[in-house]
Amino acid sequence: MRHSDQLQTDKDTDLTLIDLFAVLWQRRGIVMLVFVAVLMVAAALIPRLMPTYRSVAEIAFVIDREDTPIDGGGVAQHLETAMAELRGNEVLAIALSVLRGEGVQIVPAIDGSEGNEAGDNRVLGALRSRIEVVRIGNASVIEVSVTDHDAAQSQKILNAVIDSYLWQRESARKQGLRARLMETSEQLLAANAKLAQAETDLSAWQQQAGFIEPDESRLMLDRIYQLNGMLEVARRDLERARLMADARKNAQSIDALLALPPIANNETVRRLSGQYDEVRRNHAALDQRYGPKHPAMIAVHRELETVQRHLRDAVLVAAEKIALDLRDAQKQYDVIRSQRDDWQEKLTVRHEKAQGQAALLRAVELMRSEADKLGTTEQELRIALAAFQSDVTVMQAASLPETAEFPTRRDLWMAAVLVALFAAVVAGMLRHYFDQAIHDDGNLEDRFGIPLYARTPQVDDPFASAVSMEEAVGHLAVLINILAKTRVHAGRAHVSCIGSAVPGEGKSRLARDLATSFATAGMKTILLDGDLRHPAGFARVGNVSDLTAALAGDGTLEDAIQSGEDHESFDYIGARASVPGSFATGLLQNGLRDVLDHLRGRYDRIVIDTPPVLSVADAILLMGAADARLLVLRRGYSKRRDVRDAISQLNAAGLVPDGLVLAATRGRPAYGRDNADRAEDA
Template identity: 40%
Template structure:
């Protein structure tokens, strides 16, 4: 029978210290190793066997070492020693060192070394000894790990391709710079000590020979190019000299004083032109002023008009008559016959004076026009003469410049011939006295010992790896034994009864067993909840109150939210009014209806009524209430502690079952607050996921506040058919209600 939720369950601690943290000391580690000695011994033996198999194929490697030095740049054949004697330092950059290393591993160098190693002078003329040495060479190059190549060596004159041999030589060759010096350390690894030194020396000598040959070829190309340029410069010099002689023969002699005389004549013409220009401008301005002035006073103001005899006589008579007129006007007045006679006489004299002044002005204007015309003609003539002298001087300057250009061209061609001749002689001397920029400072020596690791080192590492593997295997076995499985007994391990076993719906054999197994398990749990509710005493007021079911777990990922909704769906299918209340304010409810304006956070804080925050799962037939957005820890705990009890009390009369989804117990304290308001407290665990220490820790926290779960729900159990034989998931339509 199922124990009522009000009945207390004895709180005894789980066995074996399952509620302790997995942090063993050295003594406990020894105990764990002894407890798991079978796994440790098997792991130790397996690692040693694998190491023996691997070391059976292992061959020691010998490394030959040599040193190559860079003596300097090959520029004009000058070596580093000669440069040092002349006081010039030879600098080698890191790029040049890397280039030299790349050249040493190039195909051309390794191909030349392979040609030497194939017998051209290495083992020639030694009969069977040469054949044995050749076999040892191929065995050392290929490391004894290529049976096909070794068989080809013994049956063919050309055992392997050149590309394959070059790749093997490049694989064993290593080169690096020593410190900051212009010295390269070159090493070669092989399965044979003598062969490694032989191959390394052949590669070094081939590299030196190849580099010197390429540098000599470069000098020869430079010499050929310099010789070609020298011959072309000689031809060009002859052409320029011939052009200069031809020009000097055709051109006349130049007087050094001629340029000064021509320049003085041009300056004189410029001065005369400037003077005539001023006269012309003066005449034109005077003529313009005469044309503008037509009054008598303006005409008399002109000097040449005023000096005219007739005009001067008439002007004197006019002045005297006007003075007399002024005197009579003061005596008689303007209407007197004498004044009228004087007025007519004065007007006649004025008209005669104006006519005479105009005739004199016209005569003076004609004189000014004649002067302006003569000045314009003189200015035009002066400018024409200056242009002619300017052209003559420019022509003379061009002739002088042409001669100077030819002289400069001859001098430049002669200097180029001299420079190219000196460069050609220098390159010829450099080619004769050539010395390369790379030399072998330390030849390859036969290595005395094999490289790390040797067989002894490998066996020591194998033993250490076997010991480490045994310890790791034992610890992993002990660690994973902390995870519960299908055989876990809640009453024995936690002191709590088992209410339901929920199969793993995602297991591979669920298609065989059928999805009915999961629904049957949840249905059994739903029936158990209904029985517990029916066994609860009725309240005194006769008002039916809802059953509050709290679904808790130690950590997240136990499947309690899925179980809460599955249980709500089954209870709703029985015709009950069910509400799923998500009390985890830290993790918002993913099934919260987006059309709902509020959430449980707003309800607990008093800013929203319950009806506005309630959602409905129309497919499964239950209501749900949850948070839309996460709430910080302290604020969430305060809301749960202050408002959840009142919220559940307000919801109890409206529902038959209220399933509360709580936060993980080990994460926050909200779960313990929620479980205090529940009628039935369920503790969800998950097979293959829940740890015994986590469950024990969670139970310790619950017991510390006086809360004991009523039952355990094992989620994710291995599925099995309810009645022994799996049935098809589909049923006839007439059998479904």
């Protein structure tokens, strides 16, 4: 029977939020223990977790429209290729060499792994796993980030990767330009050789013609060759002047103009620039010495503004000279070209009647045009190589992370607190589910084999009321009155003994309420506080005697009884002070029967409040002297094993409780209460 009871669990199907808080408060010991234990485990584990820092940089690409289609697909493919190159083995190997030189270690070194292919691949893989490259929106910008357990080291790794990528990409583009320049130079040499051969063939044909004088033809060709050379020089000067004019046009400030060689080499500009630097240094020295409002500073400041104004005027004058140089170069190129064209026209007219002259001249012109184009291309490639600019710009340098990534230690502590709360709640609920506490589940009679006489509501239950408490106690009083008719002789008071297994189950309150119910019903009632060790303390200080003196024979019962205030109140007898254990038991053994015999003749009902059954043997003595024995159980507080042990002790003494009273149950509306309230409102 006991084993089956232990396997049976009490399930409360009406568990509310208020009940949950009550359960957690009742199990606060295990709740706090689990909460603190989880936090202690978290305190041991969280410091071992290394935070992760992320350094971020942004790189912008200048897309070459000649090589890449204008549509978004071509740009996206170009950026994907660049992103793959940034995480490629070539860039990472260069970055790894730089990091090793700075003493940065990507992964812990393993003996024998340095320098071999497997070890290098392992390090490259670890470095690649820390790099994340994504495109920002639809722009030609990518975001590169590196994660590491050290904030400064993550920045170092990212700087090394970006610098290695920029160097590798710039080297590859320069190598491509050099290859194109070499190929164009070879093509130009071949074209010039073909042109020279064609011109030689033309000169030989003219010498063979009878109506053309060889000397005149040679002189004309020499003049044309001379003009071609002059025209090539003029063309280069014109291209150089155009480049300087474009640079002047794109310059947005005086500093940008000063960067141009024609302006920087101007004698006036160079003199004024040196004077401006000297005055500015003097101005800075005086500013540190005297401050901005000193007379010497004011004079130097004015001198600085004057020199700056003269320098600006000189720069503008030199800039205008660039435009004049462009016009002069264009004019010289046009004059030389016009002269060459005139000589060619004269030569063509002179030999227009000669057989094959037109074909030879066309061949020479085509070859010369091809040579000119190749020369222009070569010059452009040389200029592009000299003024090479990278197509990659670092928009945002590698940042130094200030905070760790999620989860930070603060996040981990918040999660640990939440887990601790959850674990504490679960532990409290499991403890409550598997506990031995008594609940109002309707199985008390079957479990203990004792009828349930009454259920009293929770005192602080918001649904409980004075009427519901009166009804519960009144119901119990009716049952006791029925027992009194069958067990008590006429003229003798009925003795009801209220006991419990352990303290705190509400027996003292039930004894007072039951005595009040008897007294209200018109019965002369006395409440006997049998707990001499811990009396309730209702005895008046002014009384001559108390229950302890009456039991010892040192005083009379009349002096020990505390009478009620009116006819609806009960009398009271109890100890004024605590009595030691063995002495209290001896008093009850020797004097209890005489006291009860005396009280039976004076009262109709005697209610005895006993100490806990499992605490002292006094309760067994008081229960044995009673006519009705009630055992109080408190819902959610009393334990099944305690109740069984208490019943076993009573059974060992030949006593059987007549009924159980379940205290602290949920409040139920009192019968007829709503009608009474409506009647009062009317």
